[in-house]
Amino acid sequence: MPDLSGQVCIVTGSTKGIGRAIAEALADAGAHVVVSARTERDVSETAGALARRGFGSILGVRCDVRRPADCDRLVARTVERFGRLDVLVNNAGVGYFAPVDEMSVEDWKSQIETNLDGAFCCARAAAPHMKRGGGGWIINIGSLAGRNAFAGGCAYNASKFGLIGLTEAMMLDLRYDNIRVSVIMPGSVNTEFRGREVAPENAWMLQPEDVARAVLDLVAYPANAHVSRVEMRPSQPPRK
Numbered sequence: 001m002p003d004l005s006g007q008v009c010i011v012t013g014s015t016k017g018i019g020r021a022i023a024e025a026l027a028d029a030g031a032h033v034v035v036s037a038r039t040e041r042d043v044s045e046t047a048g049a050l051a052r053r054g055f056g057s058i059l060g061v062r063c064d065v066r067r068p069a070d071c072d073r074l075v076a077r078t079v080e081r082f083g084r085l086d087v088l089v090n091n092a093g094v095g096y097f098a099p100v101d102e103m104s105v106e107d108w109k110s111q112i113e114t115n116l117d118g119a120f121c122c123a124r125a126a127a128p129h130m131k132r133g134g135g136g137w138i139i140n141i142g143s144l145a146g147r148n149a150f151a152g153g154c155a156y157n158a159s160k161f162g163l164i165g166l167t168e169a170m171m172l173d174l175r176y177d178n179i180r181v182s183v184i185m186p187g188s189v190n191t192e193f194r195g196r197e198v199a200p201e202n203a204w205m206l207q208p209e210d211v212a213r214a215v216l217d218l219v220a221y222p223a224n225a226h227v228s229r230v231e232m233r234p235s236q237p238p239r240k
């Protein structure tokens, strides 16, 4: 595990599932971690639980990434408290699935605003502070759905395909400022995403901790090396 003592990390959507596992892993590696999501009570509970693990300092900030002002505030509160920002993990995401002619405009917008606009707004707010601090990491949690379209996935696929384009363009914008931008693209992960249950029969799926491990692996690379895209999948999904 890398030693992230003194590093300051924001994880969006970090009260549950993959985001929470990433926040826990960063905290266990010694980082100061900012946890955030829309539900205030979950943010407080998660921040308290992480603080009790006893490593770096933990800050909880309520943030709906669909609101640009919330993204600005998330980054501003982080820099006020810790004086710097080293790692931003854009993890907050939702998925509503329906054929294109049954997808409501509201659900379309909510997915694009959360999964794509949110990552842009948080990165836009974070990059100047990373530049000032001499560099950093922006890690976007994409999906294999950002490469493989499927029926019913019009909004989710569009948001995750878009996130790959955003990642690659930001990588080129920021590389000479020593900011490395990457996308991690998991297949099925055992979380409550889409109202699923976390259940023992889902042990074949990737676990949230597997994705967290990929985040720690990325930030452990020396400054000359940049792993820009990570595809992850369950090694033995049920045979069809």
Ligand SMILES: NC(=O)c1ccc[n+]([C@@H]2O[C@H](COP(=O)([O-])OP(=O)(O)OC[C@H]3O[C@@H](n4cnc5c(N)ncnc54)[C@H](OP(=O)(O)O)[C@@H]3O)[C@@H](O)[C@H]2O)c1
Pocket: 012, 013, 014, 015, 016, 017, 018, 019, 036, 037, 038, 039, 042, 063, 064, 065, 066, 091, 092, 093, 094, 095, 114, 115, 141, 142, 143, 144, 185, 186, 187, 188, 189, 190, 191, 192, 193, 194
């Ligand atoms: N699970 C999978 O199979 C899978 C596979 C590939 C990729 N992914 C991606 O991984 C990421 C995390 O998914 P997950 O499975 O861990 O989902 P999850 O268990 O449903 O957790 C989602 C987290 O995001 C927060 N969130 C949702 N909307 C938000 C918003 N507008 N602003 C801020 N926070 C928000 C939720 O808290 P609140 O509701 O309180 O805001 C929660 O903390 C997503 O980007 C997803 O697309 C998931």
